[in-house]
Amino acid sequence: MTLPAPARRTRLTAVLSGLLLLVVMWPAAAFGHASxxxxxxxxxxxxxxxxxxxxxxxxxxxxxxxxxxxxxxxxxxxxxxxxxxxxxxxxxxxxxxxxxxxxxxxxxxxxxxxxxxxxxxxxxxGEATPGAIGVPDSQAERELSVVRTTVDALRYAGVLGLAGLVVFSLFIVPSAVRRQPLVARRTRGATYGFAGLAVVSTLLLAPLTATWESGRTLASAWGVDAWRDGLTSAAGVAVLVVVLGAALAVAGRRRRPVVAAVGVALAVASLLPVGHTRSYGPASLVLAADLVHVSAAALWWGGLVGLAIVLAAGSALRVADRATAIARFSAVAGLVLVALAAAGIVLYWRIADSLPALWQTGYGRAVLVKALLLVPVVAVAAWNRFVLVRRLTGREAGAATALLRRTVTFELIVVAGVLVATGVLVGQTPPPRADTVVTGVPTVQRLELDLDDAHRVTVVVSPARRGTNAIQVSLTDREGAAVDVPDAPRLQLGLEEAGVGALNRTLTRTRAGHWQATADLPLAGAWRVSVAVRIDRFEEPVVSGEVQIP
Structure with missing residues (x-):
């Protein structure tokens, strides 16, 4: 019996609520790709x-x-x-x-x-050595990159296929289609296949990611250290989440829709712990866009697989039931494509924020390939929606169904290419955003300050530009020998012209007579740097100088 519309909406709400809850509860990360x-x-x-x-x-x-x-x-x-x-x-x-x-x-x-x-x-x-070596190339091993990209593409295919096919079966097709023996058997097989692919690829990705991060070779990816490092990292969290999600989605896909909905939510959420979106902000915007993007991709990829199964059933299905299933998916697909494109644009804007980077960087080219692959698919989907679907119940139903099988096959092949491009995209380093790029050659500003007749304080600020700076403080005698004191000096920063003052920064001892701190200097101008050093029980002289922050 076909469920009434309110019941279907309740199930769909359960899926969306679960996904939203996972995103809200997921721990936030730092925002801004490290450069x-x-x-x-x-x-x-x-x-x-x-x-x-x-x-x-x-x-x-x-x-x-x-x-x-x-x-x-x-x-x-x-x-x-x-x-x-x-x-x-x-x-x-x-x-x-x-x-x-x-x-x-x-x-x-x-x-x-x-x-x-x-x-x-x-x-x-002293002086440079003629013919000295330069900075060696430290690119990751090509074999490791290829294997990791392939496994990541398979992970997306498995996770998105599982989530989309379960949603297609639960919410889109009529119950008469879902329960038809041939459709049910093939859907069950595809669901198990996607679940297995999702779990195995996510598991393999854990040691591969650990090896990639550490700069080791592909051969070391299968060692105990790589497995330990991978499974105790964010990639290990993804393994646990996808295993639980796949188990619940498979177990509840027939008679326990709420269980299946939770499983789908977990499976999709397994894509979130690792990736570019974990280090860009605002968190609510980026994570929401990422959620919409992967959810729309799941509905499209898994839905196309489900549609192919329905079309392959042939005469085993009533013409009216098949037409209803196709019409429902076609209506959903239009919204899915709009959501996919909109979320993709938002993500690229927050991650790269550069139009020239689309063709000037590896990350941008991967995005561009994805976008170009989608153009013919969108055209075919529009033709299916506005031309072929209308012919499914008329005199041309047989020919329209046969043609629809071919167009759906074409869409599946192209979307598989999009998944490969996604695997490449995840492995690429995004270009620096315009608001985080430091132009010009990094500089160092050095202050030599006389503390008293016997001591000198040296302050080094690097790169002496707006943003995060490293500050080194050293204390020496007049001959340049390091002088250690029991208490770390006190460091204060201020920009009088902007009304910024008395920013205290804690100095950490690195060795005898040397300390360091990190300070954010967000404004340009002449920053006053003050250092107070307790020489003995009674004396704590203070010296100051200015560094120019362009």
């Missing part, structure tokens, strides 16, 4: 003495990558050094003084959206 905004020493800088430490500052907090972090001399030989991350600052401390000549620092960190970010810079002590 380096400066280093100390600056790239190409020549120092008069070996540095005690080097730093790289990023636009957002990062974690240290497992490989790809090294300090190399002019011949490419590694120099012992310790790499550590505190918030947005990567600190490199040589274990012994660096010799005269050129040096290269290469680094690999992981952004909040799980994407590895690599880079490096060169500097020299």
């Amino acid at each position: 380096p905004i400066g280093s100390t020493p600056a790239d190409g800088q020549v120092l008069t003495s070996p540095p005690d430490q080097m730093t790289v500052t990023f636009t957002e907090p990062v974690t240290l990558g497992g490989t790809g972090n090294a300090v190399l001399d002019a011949t490419g030989e590694p120099s012992p050094a310790t790499f550590s991350v505190s918030g947005r600052v990567l600190t490199i401390r040589p274990e012994q003084p660096l010799p005269r000549g050129s040096h290269v620092v290469t680094w690999r960190v992981v952004s909040a959206d799980s994407h590895p970010v690599t880079g490096g810079f060169t500097f020299a002590v």
Whole structure:
């Protein structure tokens, strides 16, 4: 018996409510893809003495990558050094003084959206070495990238196919079509197939992602370390969510629609823990757009598979029942395509915000390929909706049904290509947004301040531009030897011309006589930097200087 419209709406509301609840409850992440905004020493800088430490500052907090972090001399030989991350600052401390000549620092960190970010810079002590090596290429191994992209495309095919097919079966087709033995058997087989594909591909993606983030080779992806790192990360959360979602969707797809609805919501939500949308904001807008995007894609991909099953049933279905199922899906498909396009535009705007990046970057080209693939599919879908569907119950019903089978097959093939492009897109690093790009060569501003007759305070601000800056403070005697004190100096920042003052920043000791802090300098102007140092029990002199932030 066909359920009345209110009952179908209740089921659909359950699915949408479940998805919305998952998005609202999902923990938010930092907003802004990690990009380096400066280093100390600056790239190409020549120092008069070996540095005690080097730093790289990023636009957002990062974690240290497992490989790809090294300090190399002019011949490419590694120099012992310790790499550590505190918030947005990567600190490199040589274990012994660096010799005269050129040096290269290469680094690999992981952004909040799980994407590895690599880079490096060169500097020299005393003078540059002729013919010194440059920053080595640290691109991920091609084989690993290809395998990971393939598995990610299969994950999208499985998760979206499972969710869309269950929704198609529960809410779109009439019960007479859903219960027809041939349709029911094929739908059950496709549902099991999508569920298995979703679980297996998501599981395999966990060690592959961990290996990709750490910069290791494909061969190491199947080792114990890769599995442990992957399953204890956000990718591991996705595995748990998709397993539970697939189990509930399969178990409840026939007689327990609420259970199936929860399963569909969980399956779609498994795509959210990892990806670009986890590191861009505003959170409510980006996550809502992402939810609409993947939900619309699920209804389209899974719905097309369900429609192909209905069309393949042939004479086993009554003409009127088949026509009703096709007409219902056709009506939904129009709304789905509009939602898919609108959400995609919003996501690209928040992630890239650059029209030229569509053809100038790998990420943009993947988006462009997706969009171009959709053009013929939209045209075919429109023709189906406004031409073929009207012929399904007339004298041309047989010919119209046969033609519709071919057009649906065409749509399935092209949408499969879109899923491949999606796998490529997830693996690409988005271009920096215009509001986070730092133009020009990063600079370093250095203040040499006399604390008293016996001590000097040195303050180094990098990259000395609006946004996040690393601040190093050191205390030395007149001969340049480090002087340690029991209490860390107190650091204050202010911009008098803008009425900004008394911004206290905590300095963290890095070694004897050296401290560091991270400070956000959001406005241009002459920032006053004040440092108070407690020399002894009774004295705490204060010195100040100005740094220009362009």
